[in-house]
Amino acid sequence: MGSGDPIISLRGVSRVFRAARGDVVALSEMDLDVYEGEFVTVVGPSGCGKSTVLNIIVGLLEPSSGQILFRGQVSSGINKEIGYVTQADNLFPWRTVLENVVFGLQMRGVGSKSEREEKARKLITQVGLDGFENHYRHELSGGMRQRVNIIRTLAYDPKVILLDEPFGPLDAQTRLQLQAQLLDLWRQRAGTTLIFITHELNEAIALGDRVVVMSARPGRVREVVPVDLPRPRDIYTINTDPNFRAIYDRVWEHLAEEMRQTTE
Numbered sequence: 001m002g003s004g005d006p007i008i009s010l011r012g013v014s015r016v017f018r019a020a021r022g023d024v025v026a027l028s029e030m031d032l033d034v035y036e037g038e039f040v041t042v043v044g045p046s047g048c049g050k051s052t053v054l055n056i057i058v059g060l061l062e063p064s065s066g067q068i069l070f071r072g073q074v075s076s077g078i079n080k081e082i083g084y085v086t087q088a089d090n091l092f093p094w095r096t097v098l099e100n101v102v103f104g105l106q107m108r109g110v111g112s113k114s115e116r117e118e119k120a121r122k123l124i125t126q127v128g129l130d131g132f133e134n135h136y137r138h139e140l141s142g143g144m145r146q147r148v149n150i151i152r153t154l155a156y157d158p159k160v161i162l163l164d165e166p167f168g169p170l171d172a173q174t175r176l177q178l179q180a181q182l183l184d185l186w187r188q189r190a191g192t193t194l195i196f197i198t199h200e201l202n203e204a205i206a207l208g209d210r211v212v213v214m215s216a217r218p219g220r221v222r223e224v225v226p227v228d229l230p231r232p233r234d235i236y237t238i239n240t241d242p243n244f245r246a247i248y249d250r251v252w253e254h255l256a257e258e259m260r261q262t263t264e
């Protein structure tokens with residue numbers, strides 16, 4: 001659970017997209033504090049601005065108004081302390097699994113060649129990909145690709161990791177396995193902050209310390225629901241915890257209300 005000062009703050013963040021057919025207000029006056037070490041999950045109706053928020057936090061997009069603070073300082077431009085895992089795995093098809101994981105470390109000048117390889121191999125083992133080090137993207141299942149995508153970002157130990165529906169296209173069982181692995185990896189990295197977007201409420205609750213429910217577009221925070229479930233969590237049984245249902249109902253009540261207002 002997070003504590004202390006926020007590592008990321010959104011202060012009145014708005015974003016307008018100018019388009020020939022008229023302006024789209026994607027976000028309007030969004031405020032949010034995310035604390036160091038927290039696992040925050042975000043749900044909201046399709047098109048409400050979830051991906052836009054992550055793009056603004058990492059610095060790929062500028063807010064039209066409002067500010068992003070990183071450790072209390074106004075942040076602009078790409079923030080190198082933030083890792084970004086998107087739904088598309090973006091693995092280099094001409095590099096092996098090992099080379100893909102090593103690449104990020106190389107780009108950031110982490111360690112020697114042998115240290116980078118050792119770090120990459122350790123992570124590959126941790127997500128059960130032993131024996132696949134020398135495989136290429138086309139030789140991997142969707143779940144394997146997404147495992148590589150995640151450890152590739154974790155490898156260089158960013159302070160904050162943004163994940164945009166990373167398990168979206170996976171089948172239900174693979175999804176649970178990846179959720180369990182993500183929780184393990186996060187637990188081993190004390191102080192790492194995760195902001196995880198999903199449209200799956202069970203996933204949002206099973207993983208998160210808090211679930212942020214966004215409003216229909218223009219997006220802002222409608223409700224933040226604390227997830228008072230003990231950790232470490234067993235992803236396979238957490239939904240049988242007596243509190244789980246009540247939390248689910250509360251998140252759903254807010255989300256359903258916003259979905260009613262979504263025309264997309």
Ligand SMILES: Nc1ncnc2c1ncn2[C@@H]1O[C@H](COP(=O)(O)OP(=O)(O)O)[C@@H](O)[C@H]1O
Nearest residue numbers: 017019024026045046047048049050051052053
């Ligand atoms: N680059 C862009 N140009 C124009 N409109 C955009 C752009 N990116 C997103 N939008 C619009 O902004 C809104 C929010 O998009 P997005 O953040 O992708 O939503 P979500 O991730 O919640 O589904 C949508 O209406 C989308 O069409």
Ligand SMILES: [Mg+2]
Nearest residue numbers: 050051052164
């Ligand atoms: Mg999106």
